[in-house]
Amino acid sequence: MNALDMPTIQALIDTLHRIDSDDSVKVAIVTGAGRCFSAGVDLKAQLTALEAGLPGPMDLGVALYEAMLHGRKPLIAAINGPALGAGLGIAASCNILLAAHGAVVGLPEIDVGALGGARHAMRLLGHSTVNRMLLTGYRLTAEALAQRGVIEACLPPDELLPAAQAIALDIASKDPEAIALARQCLAAVETLPVLDGYAFESRLGRQLGETSAAQASMRNFLSRRTAFRARPDPGD
Amino acid sequence: MNALDMPTIQALIDTLHRIDSDDSVKVAIVTGAGRCFSAGVDLKAQLTALEAGLPGPMDLGVALYEAMLHGRKPLIAAINGPALGAGLGIAASCNILLAAHGAVVGLPEIDVGALGGARHAMRLLGHSTVNRMLLTGYRLTAEALAQRGVIEACLPPDELLPAAQAIALDIASKDPEAIALARQCLAAVETLPVLDGYAFESRLGRQLGETSAAQASMRNFLSRRTAFRARPDPGD
Amino acid sequence: MNALDMPTIQALIDTLHRIDSDDSVKVAIVTGAGRCFSAGVDLKAQLTALEAGLPGPMDLGVALYEAMLHGRKPLIAAINGPALGAGLGIAASCNILLAAHGAVVGLPEIDVGALGGARHAMRLLGHSTVNRMLLTGYRLTAEALAQRGVIEACLPPDELLPAAQAIALDIASKDPEAIALARQCLAAVETLPVLDGYAFESRLGRQLGETSAAQASMRNFLSRRTAFRARPDPGD
Numbered sequence: 217m218n219a220l221d222m223p224t225i226q227a228l229i230d231t232l233h234r235i236d237s238d239d240s241v242k243v244a245i246v247t248g249a250g251r252c253f254s255a256g257v258d259l260k261a262q263l264t265a266l267e268a269g270l271p272g273p274m275d276l277g278v279a280l281y282e283a284m285l286h287g288r289k290p291l292i293a294a295i296n297g298p299a300l301g302a303g304l305g306i307a308a309s310c311n312i313l314l315a316a317h318g319a320v321v322g323l324p325e326i327d328v329g330a331l332g333g334a335r336h337a338m339r340l341l342g343h344s345t346v347n348r349m350l351l352t353g354y355r356l357t358a359e360a361l362a363q364r365g366v367i368e369a370c371l372p373p374d375e376l377l378p379a380a381q382a383i384a385l386d387i388a389s390k391d392p393e394a395i396a397l398a399r400q401c402l403a404a405v406e407t408l409p410v411l412d413g414y415a416f417e418s419r420l421g422r423q424l425g426e427t428s429a430a431q432a433s434m435r436n437f438l439s440r441r442t443a444f445r446a447r448p449d450p451g452d
Numbered sequence: 453m454n455a456l457d458m459p460t461i462q463a464l465i466d467t468l469h470r471i472d473s474d475d476s477v478k479v480a481i482v483t484g485a486g487r488c489f490s491a492g493v494d495l496k497a498q499l500t501a502l503e504a505g506l507p508g509p510m511d512l513g514v515a516l517y518e519a520m521l522h523g524r525k526p527l528i529a530a531i532n533g534p535a536l537g538a539g540l541g542i543a544a545s546c547n548i549l550l551a552a553h554g555a556v557v558g559l560p561e562i563d564v565g566a567l568g569g570a571r572h573a574m575r576l577l578g579h580s581t582v583n584r585m586l587l588t589g590y591r592l593t594a595e596a597l598a599q600r601g602v603i604e605a606c607l608p609p610d611e612l613l614p615a616a617q618a619i620a621l622d623i624a625s626k627d628p629e630a631i632a633l634a635r636q637c638l639a640a641v642e643t644l645p646v647l648d649g650y651a652f653e654s655r656l657g658r659q660l661g662e663t664s665a666a667q668a669s670m671r672n673f674l675s676r677r678t679a680f681r682a683r684p685d686p687g688d
Numbered sequence: 689m690n691a692l693d694m695p696t697i698q699a700l701i702d703t704l705h706r707i708d709s710d711d712s713v714k715v716a717i718v719t720g721a722g723r724c725f726s727a728g729v730d731l732k733a734q735l736t737a738l739e740a741g742l743p744g745p746m747d748l749g750v751a752l753y754e755a756m757l758h759g760r761k762p763l764i765a766a767i768n769g770p771a772l773g774a775g776l777g778i779a780a781s782c783n784i785l786l787a788a789h790g791a792v793v794g795l796p797e798i799d800v801g802a803l804g805g806a807r808h809a810m811r812l813l814g815h816s817t818v819n820r821m822l823l824t825g826y827r828l829t830a831e832a833l834a835q836r837g838v839i840e841a842c843l844p845p846d847e848l849l850p851a852a853q854a855i856a857l858d859i860a861s862k863d864p865e866a867i868a869l870a871r872q873c874l875a876a877v878e879t880l881p882v883l884d885g886y887a888f889e890s891r892l893g894r895q896l897g898e899t900s901a902a903q904a905s906m907r908n909f910l911s912r913r914t915a916f917r918a919r920p921d922p923g924d
Contacts, residue, residue, distance in 0.1 A: 565902025
């Protein structure tokens with residue numbers, strides 16, 4: 217079920233830090249081994265920690281979500297099965313989301329004396345649905361997520377990873393500095409008013425535009441456009 | 453039409469405070485008597501107040517919406533007919549929304565020299581729709597709300613209350629302390645950045661996890677899961 | 689392609705200021721000449737500015753979006769064709785959005801060494817779609833925008849301007865002071881928590897309600913309602 221105990225969460229955080237400092241990694245796909253994406257926190261480990269008055273897996277959530285939000289490499293969630301509780305939090309912390317038929321998302325915490333995940337769910341879903349999820353444990357199918365435009369596609373299980381890989385390959389072909397600054401924009405502007413957000417993007421855009429790679433991209437685009445325009449347009 | 457004059461709004465506020473302090477109430481359904489949910493503020497009372505330079509029903513809106521947002525008991529809107537102006541504000545201030553065929557939501561204020569409700573509409577609807585509602589009085593049907601995932605269901609009128617009651621019964625079966633903390637999370641994290649929001653939920657989740665009721669829920673879940681796993685799985 | 693160089697952006701800003709101070713203008717429709725809404729910033733002008741270390745068209749974006757956000761007159765986007773980069777920013781800065789079949793929106797910046805538009809896209813679209821747009825240049829069709837409720841309608845090209853004009857005529861028939869205050873509300877409450885937002889609307893609503901035009905609208909509504917009620921209702 218890919219339940220998240222402390223060593224597993226720490227391993228995820230370490231992996232995120234490692235790929236961020238590895239220039240050969242351009243993008244990562246987050247998926248679950250087996251038939252589940254992640255059923256959330258390991259409740260036995262959490263209960264043991266609570267009984268001992270010690271930090272438990274849920275106390276590592278902030279560090280995990282921070283590593284996901286502020287990473288430099290885009291993260292693609294390939295939601296292959298149930299994504300519950302912290303599993304939903306991980307999926308919602310990815311940049312681009314895809315799911316397979318049979319996947320569901322939900323926040324079962326209310327039935328097991330726990331809380332957490334509502335703010336992540338609000339990244340994806342509207343007011344009433346998030347409230348219903350948190351207050352009742354209600355789950356939404358991958359089909360419903362696709363119908364609402366929350367995920368990019370709901371696919372047969374064997375097409376999920378190929379679709380995620382196609383998007384990953386596309387991202388890997390871009391200028392890495394542009395991608396890193398784009399990720400920084402996405403994380404920052406989500407919580408800024410529209411003018412402040414645009415001003416932030418504009419500053420990072422100027423910073424990017426002053427790099428030689430960016431100016432090469434512009435020249436390349438302009439020369440391709442000129443070549444295209446030089447051809448006679450049969451429609452004219 | 454369930455128009456809201458000052459005594460009606462004050463009665464709503466008093467009722468909300470009363471159910472919050474009554475341990476026998478677990479959840480409330482908000483609906484309208486007759487064929488209307490609420491046509492909004494009583495305009496005659498508002499005009500009289502304006503002419504006299506006195507507070508009118510619209511000046512009680514902040515207190516009403518505050519009582520709804522910060523209450524401990526979940527509120528389910530059963531939108532049985534038109535929810536206009538403050539009627540939309542009340543529906544949007546509920547946690548979970550259902551509507552009957554024939555219901556509409558809208559902000560008719562622009563045609564009667566009034567304002568208010570746009571921010572509540574933004575809880576439910578996107579940029580262009582909210583702007584169109586406020587600037588033109590445009591209304592959206594319950595069917596359109598369901599299609600956009602804004603409400604949980606659009607039902608025949610005689611199925612509306614039973615559906616709301618089914619969700620209410622589900623909520624009433626949960627640990628009241630978990631529900632109260634979940635409501636507190638939902639109200640707080642809506643306006644927090646994703647990491648701050650999760651950190652808030654995590655603190656309340658720890659607080660909940662330290663209660664004996666929560667730990668009993670965890671133990672109950674773990675023993676049920678163990679029992680389930682002890683059965684041979686015919687699929688293996 | 690309606691590429692935006694500095695003189696064009698400055699002309700847009702000047703036009704927005706002019707219509708704001710012209711009492712005979714009640715509302716404006718923003719559309720593109722030819723088959724494109726706007727392909728975004730003029731990249732040749734931007735590259736020239738970057739090479740010279742001078743401000744370029746992208747550095748005028750903040751002033752343009754500020755003039756759009758804080759104007760007094762409602763803006764209706766009639767998206768007649770591709771709205772890319774700053775073209776998407778302009779469309780998203782309008783109050784009400786309509787598009788023609790064949791229109792697309794997207795952020796192609798990542799492929800040309802630029803950034804900007806993600807925050808504007810977040811006004812319209814959800815997390816995964818905006819991230820995919822910024823990180824890959826992914827475009828969304830007008831049909832998909834309509835299906836998600838992002839735009840009011842997706843129409844045959846020859847029906848686009850008439851539909852925008854019908855909404856514009858409706859707005860032009862309203863009390864101009866009510867419309868100006870409604871626009872001020874919409875711009876302000878978008879970034880306020882729900883109670884603060886409503887309190888802001890309530891203050892402007894009171895200010896509006898104290899004008900004689902608003903009280904005349906109320907009296908007119910109340911007298912029409914009384915006349916309507918005086919007729920025998922065949923259903924009773």
